[in-house]
Amino acid sequence: MTNRANKMRKDSRLSRILHAIIHIHCLEKAVTSEKLGKMLQTNPVVVRRTMGLLKEAGYVTSVKGHNGGWSLIKPLSEITLFDIYKVVGEGSLFTIGLTDEHTNCPIEKAVNSSLDGVMSEAEYLMLTRFKEITIESLAKNFKGDF
Amino acid sequence: MTNRANKMRKDSRLSRILHAIIHIHCLEKAVTSEKLGKMLQTNPVVVRRTMGLLKEAGYVTSVKGHNGGWSLIKPLSEITLFDIYKVVGEGSLFTIGLTDEHTNCPIEKAVNSSLDGVMSEAEYLMLTRFKEITIESLAKNFKGDF
DNA sequence: CTTTACGTAACATCAATAGTTACATAAAGA
DNA sequence: TCTTTATGTAACTATTGATGTTACGTAAAG
Numbered sequence: 001m002t003n004r005a006n007k008m009r010k011d012s013r014l015s016r017i018l019h020a021i022i023h024i025h026c027l028e029k030a031v032t033s034e035k036l037g038k039m040l041q042t043n044p045v046v047v048r049r050t051m052g053l054l055k056e057a058g059y060v061t062s063v064k065g066h067n068g069g070w071s072l073i074k075p076l077s078e079i080t081l082f083d084i085y086k087v088v089g090e091g092s093l094f095t096i097g098l099t100d101e102h103t104n105c106p107i108e109k110a111v112n113s114s115l116d117g118v119m120s121e122a123e124y125l126m127l128t129r130f131k132e133i134t135i136e137s138l139a140k141n142f143k144g145d146f
Numbered sequence: 147m148t149n150r151a152n153k154m155r156k157d158s159r160l161s162r163i164l165h166a167i168i169h170i171h172c173l174e175k176a177v178t179s180e181k182l183g184k185m186l187q188t189n190p191v192v193v194r195r196t197m198g199l200l201k202e203a204g205y206v207t208s209v210k211g212h213n214g215g216w217s218l219i220k221p222l223s224e225i226t227l228f229d230i231y232k233v234v235g236e237g238s239l240f241t242i243g244l245t246d247e248h249t250n251c252p253i254e255k256a257v258n259s260s261l262d263g264v265m266s267e268a269e270y271l272m273l274t275r276f277k278e279i280t281i282e283s284l285a286k287n288f289k290g291d292f
Numbered sequence: 293c294t295t296t297a298c299g300t301a302a303c304a305t306c307a308a309t310a311g312t313t314a315c316a317t318a319a320a321g322a
Numbered sequence: 323t324c325t326t327t328a329t330g331t332a333a334c335t336a337t338t339g340a341t342g343t344t345a346c347g348t349a350a351a352g
Contacts, residue, residue: 009154010241032328039251046309066326091241093240094156095156095157110287111164122268191299210298214349
C-alpha cells in the first residue's frame with residue numbers, strides 16, 4: 001500500500017512537562033528555564049509558557065532573580081499522569097474528527113455516533129491508566145534509587 | 147478550572163467517507179461529486195480527492211460523463227471501519243505527541259515509553275473495535291430495513 | 293459537438309503548537 | 323543603589339496538514 005500515514009500535528013506539552021518535572025525532582029533544587037530548555041532541547045520562553053500552566057495548577061513555584069527558577073511543590077508520588085494531562089488541556093485525545101454534529105442527516109448521525117462510541121471507550125481506558133500512573137513511578141522506570 | 151481544552155486540528159476524512167458511501171449505497175445508483183458535496187456540506191473537489199483514496203483501494207469506481215459518478219464495488223457487509231481507516235491513512239490516532247525519540251536522556255525515554263504504552267493499548271482497543279464494525283451495521287443503526 | 297463529470301494542479305485558508313525577539317519586573321548580591 | 327539573574331508576557335513568525343477554491347484537462351454520453 002502507498003505510504004499515506006496520518007501526519008496530523010501533535011501536542012508534545014504533556015511529554016515535555018513530565019520530562020521537566022522529573023529533572024527538577026532529581027536535581028533537588030530550583031532549575032532555571034534556561035537549563036530546562038537545554039534539557040528539553042527547546043527555548044526558555046517555551047519552557048516558561050508550559051511551566052506556567054503547571055504553576056497555575058499548583059504543582060510548582062517559580063522564583064525570580066539569583067538562584068531562582070522552578071521548584072516542585074507537591075511530591076511526585078501525589079501527582080498522576082492524569083493530573084498533568086488535565087493541566088495541559090483535557091481536550092480530545094484523538095486525531096479523528098467528526099463532521100458537523102449539528103446536522104440533521106441520520107446517516108451522519110449514525111456514523112458520528114459509532115465513531116464517538118469507539119473513541120469514548122478508548123479515552124476511558126487511557127484516562128483510567130493515566131490515573132493509575134504516578135510521576136514517581138515514571139521516574140522509577142529509569143532509576144531504582146528514589 | 148480555566149477552559150483550556152486541547153484544540154488540535156482534526157482529520158474528518160474517515161467520518162466523511164463513511165457518510166458518503168452509505169449515501170451512495172442508499173441511493174442505489176452512481177452519485178456525482180456535486181451531489182455528495184451537498185450532502186457532506188463540502189466542495190466537489192474535496193469529495194473527489196477523498197473518494198479517490200477509496201477508489202485506489204478498490205472499494206468504489208468512478209464513471210465520467212452523463213449519468214456518471216461514484217458507485218460501490220463491494221457490499222457494505224464486506225467493508226469494516228478498519229478497512230476505511232486504513233484507506234485514510236493509518237497514522238497515529240492521538241493528538242499526544244512524544245518528544246524527540248532519538249534522545250539519550252533516560253528520563254525522556256522513560257516518559258515516552260510510558261505514554262507510548264498507554265497509547266498503544268488504547269490504539270489496539272480502537273482498531274479491534276474498528277475491525278468488528280461493518281459499514282452495513284453502521285447503516286443499520288439509523289434504519290431497520292436493509 | 294456539447295454537456296456532464298471525473299482528475300488534478302496550483303494555489304489560499306485555517307488552527308493550534310512551537311519558536312523567537314524584545315522588554316518589563318522582581319529578587320539577590322555586590 | 324546598581325548590576326545581574328530570572329521570570330512574565332506581548333507580539334510576532336514558522337510549521338504542518340487538512341480543507342477550500344479556481345481553473346483546466348480529459349473522457350464518456352447524448
